[in-house]
Amino acid sequence: MKRNPLALVVVALMVALMLYVGFHMARRTGSAPRLAKSTIAPDFSLESLDGKNVRLSDLRGKAVLLNFWATWCAPCKIEMPWFVELQNQYGREGLQVVGVAMDDASKEDIAKFAKDMGVNYPILIGKESVGDQYGGIPALPETFFIGRDGKMVDKIIGLKGKGEIEESVKKSLNTQPANSQSATVPALDTQAQK
Numbered sequence: 001m002k003r004n005p006l007a008l009v010v011v012a013l014m015v016a017l018m019l020y021v022g023f024h025m026a027r028r029t030g031s032a033p034r035l036a037k038s039t040i041a042p043d044f045s046l047e048s049l050d051g052k053n054v055r056l057s058d059l060r061g062k063a064v065l066l067n068f069w070a071t072w073c074a075p076c077k078i079e080m081p082w083f084v085e086l087q088n089q090y091g092r093e094g095l096q097v098v099g100v101a102m103d104d105a106s107k108e109d110i111a112k113f114a115k116d117m118g119v120n121y122p123i124l125i126g127k128e129s130v131g132d133q134y135g136g137i138p139a140l141p142e143t144f145f146i147g148r149d150g151k152m153v154d155k156i157i158g159l160k161g162k163g164e165i166e167e168s169v170k171k172s173l174n175t176q177p178a179n180s181q182s183a184t185v186p187a188l189d190t191q192a193q194k
Contacts, residue, residue: 003134041066041146042133043123046100049111054098054124062096063172064146065165068131070103071113073140075159082162086169087121093173096150097121098145102131102140143168147175 041064043057054063069076072108080099087097101123102112114123131137133142136159144155145168153175154168 013124038151040150044130049123060150061177062094063065066144068100068102068142070140071105076141077191084120099123102126145172149174154170169171
């Protein structure tokens with residue numbers, strides 16, 4: 001009995017896809033909290049590509065676009081240049097884009113990818129526990145918009161148009177800091193990532 005090599009490849013790909021989806025669904029199930037608008041964004045501390053620990057709460061007073069992404073994610077590659085443009089356009093007004101890499105690539109591979117994409121904002125090395133704080137990150141990309149007061153303003157799952165992303169950025173920028181001390185937040189150093 002002769003076997004068709006193409007059929008074997010198709011079956012192997014189907015099995016691999018089912019294992020991949022099953023693994024990721026198992027990781028994402030459970031009692032991960034759903035974040036509602038106007039709730040305080042969960043704080044975290046993650047390492048940046050330049051080896052510094054970055055806490056979300058250190059950015060209080062800025063509007064934050066928090067993007068969970070991966071090097072293998074095709075839609076992420078589409079929106080990253082938009083984030084570069086938005087950081088350039090709205091950075092002086094108080095926007096801080098922050099990328100959280102949620103894949104198993106090495107720190108060096110992530111840094112090379114970010115450099116090749118022209119990223120001008122900090123990239124942090126993600127942890128599953130941080131993703132869980134944000135509801136489990138069921139798909140990539142997933143983007144959270146956090147106001148100057150640290151509260152959730154909006155959320156986008158998957159790829160949306162640049163105009164929709166920009167509208168959410170504007171909503172974040174239109175929030176008021178929780179107190180006057182948080183309005184003077186230092187910018188993150190992105191030069192070490194280039």
